[in-house]
Amino acid sequence: MDLSGLRPAGGKRSSKRDRIVQLFLAQKGHVTADELYDLVRGEDPGIGRATVYRTLQWMVTAGIAHKVDFGEGRSRYEPSLRHPRHFHLICNSCHRSSEFLSSDIEAILEEVTAARNFETVEAEIKVFGICEECRTGIKAPALDGAATESVFARDALRIAVATERSGLEFYSRAAALANDPRGREIFERLAEDEKDHLGTLEQRYAELIATDPTLEARPTFLFFKGAAQGIFAEGAEKLRGGVDDLRALLIGIRCERDSHKFFKKYGDRFEDSEGKQIFLEFAEEEREHRDMLIKEYRALQARLGINRPGRRGSTAPPTH
Amino acid sequence: MDLSGLRPAGGKRSSKRDRIVQLFLAQKGHVTADELYDLVRGEDPGIGRATVYRTLQWMVTAGIAHKVDFGEGRSRYEPSLRHPRHFHLICNSCHRSSEFLSSDIEAILEEVTAARNFETVEAEIKVFGICEECRTGIKAPALDGAATESVFARDALRIAVATERSGLEFYSRAAALANDPRGREIFERLAEDEKDHLGTLEQRYAELIATDPTLEARPTFLFFKGAAQGIFAEGAEKLRGGVDDLRALLIGIRCERDSHKFFKKYGDRFEDSEGKQIFLEFAEEEREHRDMLIKEYRALQARLGINRPGRRGSTAPPTH
DNA sequence: CTAGGTGCAAATAATTTGCAGAGGC
DNA sequence: GCCTCTGCAAATTATTTGCACCTAG
Numbered sequence: 154m155d156l157s158g159l160r161p162a163g164g165k166r167s168s169k170r171d172r173i174v175q176l177f178l179a180q181k182g183h184v185t186a187d188e189l190y191d192l193v194r195g196e197d198p199g200i201g202r203a204t205v206y207r208t209l210q211w212m213v214t215a216g217i218a219h220k221v222d223f224g225e226g227r228s229r230y231e232p233s234l235r236h237p238r239h240f241h242l243i244c245n246s247c248h249r250s251s252e253f254l255s256s257d258i259e260a261i262l263e264e265v266t267a268a269r270n271f272e273t274v275e276a277e278i279k280v281f282g283i284c285e286e287c288r289t290g291i292k293a294p295a296l297d298g299a300a301t302e303s304v305f306a307r308d309a310l311r312i313a314v315a316t317e318r319s320g321l322e323f324y325s326r327a328a329a330l331a332n333d334p335r336g337r338e339i340f341e342r343l344a345e346d347e348k349d350h351l352g353t354l355e356q357r358y359a360e361l362i363a364t365d366p367t368l369e370a371r372p373t374f375l376f377f378k379g380a381a382q383g384i385f386a387e388g389a390e391k392l393r394g395g396v397d398d399l400r401a402l403l404i405g406i407r408c409e410r411d412s413h414k415f416f417k418k419y420g421d422r423f424e425d426s427e428g429k430q431i432f433l434e435f436a437e438e439e440r441e442h443r444d445m446l447i448k449e450y451r452a453l454q455a456r457l458g459i460n461r462p463g464r465r466g467s468t469a470p471p472t473h
Numbered sequence: 474m475d476l477s478g479l480r481p482a483g484g485k486r487s488s489k490r491d492r493i494v495q496l497f498l499a500q501k502g503h504v505t506a507d508e509l510y511d512l513v514r515g516e517d518p519g520i521g522r523a524t525v526y527r528t529l530q531w532m533v534t535a536g537i538a539h540k541v542d543f544g545e546g547r548s549r550y551e552p553s554l555r556h557p558r559h560f561h562l563i564c565n566s567c568h569r570s571s572e573f574l575s576s577d578i579e580a581i582l583e584e585v586t587a588a589r590n591f592e593t594v595e596a597e598i599k600v601f602g603i604c605e606e607c608r609t610g611i612k613a614p615a616l617d618g619a620a621t622e623s624v625f626a627r628d629a630l631r632i633a634v635a636t637e638r639s640g641l642e643f644y645s646r647a648a649a650l651a652n653d654p655r656g657r658e659i660f661e662r663l664a665e666d667e668k669d670h671l672g673t674l675e676q677r678y679a680e681l682i683a684t685d686p687t688l689e690a691r692p693t694f695l696f697f698k699g700a701a702q703g704i705f706a707e708g709a710e711k712l713r714g715g716v717d718d719l720r721a722l723l724i725g726i727r728c729e730r731d732s733h734k735f736f737k738k739y740g741d742r743f744e745d746s747e748g749k750q751i752f753l754e755f756a757e758e759e760r761e762h763r764d765m766l767i768k769e770y771r772a773l774q775a776r777l778g779i780n781r782p783g784r785r786g787s788t789a790p791p792t793h
Numbered sequence: 794c795t796a797g798g799t800g801c802a803a804a805t806a807a808t809t810t811g812c813a814g815a816g817g818c
Numbered sequence: 819g820c821c822t823c824t825g826c827a828a829a830t831t832a833t834t835t836g837c838a839c840c841t842a843g
Binding site for chain 1: 542544562564565571573575577578581582584585586588589590591592593594595596597598599600601602603604605608609613692693696711713715716720
């Protein structure tokens with residue numbers, strides 16, 4: 154692994170430090186300073202404990218390592234590459250920890266800190282308790298370091314598939330309900346797009362699973378509110394009662410905004426370059442969809458003009 | 474304060490321990506062992522550091538105190554009476570911390586741990602960063618220990634008011650839309666109930682503010698998704714497109730379930746006995762509302778019988 | 794009387810630091 | 819040659835423990 158980009162300017166080459174860093178990065182989970190010291194000693198008995206501590210400290214300031222405290226009275230360190238903000242479930246019995254991501258929690262924390270005018274540097278969540286294995290004795294599929302990236306890709310793809318599926322349903326229904334022929338045409342076109350996306354995502358998902366068949370059984374890593382039903386599901390639900398065209402457009406605009414956000418956010422985090430490309434491309438297309446819907450909303454509003462029945466609430470489409 | 478209930482069976486009376494405990498409980502924020510030692514020394518120089526540590530330890534096992542680690546290399550302790558699960562914002566600059574509650578985060582964590590078959594003992598969230606005062610120099614109204622209870626009551630009442638307001642709107646609309654006269658009658662009756670509740674809550678809110686006029690300016694302590702719009706807001710929104718009576722009933726059932734949960738949960742946590750009583754009473758009434766709606770749903774379903782147009786999705790009301 | 798609480802001083806355990814020497818640039 | 823890294827041992831810091839004594843029940 155090339156570490157040159159990680160070394161801060163002015164840092165000096167040092168084979169010992171390099172060896173410690175390398176050993177550290179090769180570790181799966183969360184290492185103690187002492188554990189790392191023992192590992193280092195195994196390779197080179199001429200390295201002192203202080204150097205390990207100093208290197209760990211340096212890695213933290215350099216952003217390579219992340220200090221975590223599981224309440225054991227000593228610190229643990231994890232490589233901070235990959236997912237910058239994950240949270241921990243820590244077993245009080247076997248002292249192992251597993252990780253998860255939750256955009257929803259991140260979003261709520263943003264709300265809270267904004268309300269308090271607090272500028273977040275870092276958030277940590279630790280859930281202490283008893284893990285499945287310690288409680289039942291049944292060994293559950295683990296989420297070790299190597300698999301994390303694939304599991305992340307799997308979860309992101311699953312959410313994406315659900316989203317496109319719900320999007321397809323939303324636009325199909327909207328097209329069926331639409332009174333205005335131009336509006337119907339747009340809904341039909343967007344339904345087609347979502348169908349395309351769905352195909353691409355399902356194929357990528359199948360490819361991913363093919364590379365590692367154990368992947369499907371592994372526990373969820375990325376938790377996301379829209380995951381189960383898809384981001385458009387609520388919108389599709391709203392259409393059930395029957396709505397006018399303007400309202401359908403409005404709902405679509407909101408859903409596209411959310412799904413754009415989703416694809417952008419997780420596209421950025423993807424390690425797998427193919428998945429990343431798909432996500433970022435889709436993010437762009439969802440943005441285009443949204444613009445198209447906004448334009449159509451304005452146009453339809455103008456066409457309906459003043460003879461449109463008055464209604465409480467805003468009539469302008471959201472612009473952000 | 475009577476501590477007899479807090480002392481574990483077999484514990485021996487001890488004036489020194491009692492004094493330490495009392496001093497600890499009188500503290501506002503999060504004390505370190507050493508800070509407490511200094512405080513204790515001020516009152517009785519004959520108390521040793523070890524006794525303070527031992528008492529702190531004892532308080533933790535007895536459930537009186539809660540150990541928190543803000544990453545300073547030493548532990549802090551806070552009284553664990555009152556709100557059992559709050560989270561912390563910690564300022565890296567002035568090292569003070571402020572607290573918040575979020576039911577939404579609690580709910581998400583429950584989902585995550587359930588998915589991993591993890592049995593939670595305790596969850597902690599720490600957000601590190603820079604507080605408003607350190608960043609801007611403007612002193613913001615604090616959330617000190619004494620005020621926390623009142624601020625909690627204020628926030629709970631605000632959410633409750635919003636909920637009843639949205640409930641009133643929901644039932645008014647539902648009554649206006651209802652085709653079935655019996656259904657309309659029920660909706661009208663529930664609207665009346667919500668109006669009553671609203672009056673009670675607004676009065677209580679005014680009383681609370683009267684006891685401490687600075688209360689309104691203090692920052693939010695209890696964060697809750699339904700807070701801004703009220704728990705029925707989404708339901709009321711759904712009615713906008715126009716729905717049939719069965720669907721309106723179904724939406725009402727869901728909203729009543731959520732608002733029952735809300736009143737129950739926070740009623741249990743209320744310290745202020747008047748607020749507590751109101752909340753628990755309302756929780757009961759919301760449960761009755763829900764039962765009423767479910768009964769009506771079944772009755773209407775039966776009355777409409779087989780000549781009701783078929784529709785995808787479940788036709789049974791949720792039972793939990 | 795006796796179990797448990799308490800003070801003092803010494804022990805522990807993780808981590809940091811002073812300093813003399815080694816090594817990269 | 820200079821500046822930084824490094825090892826070793828000593829220092830530091832929060833917390834715990836051994837032990838003799840004390841005190842409430």
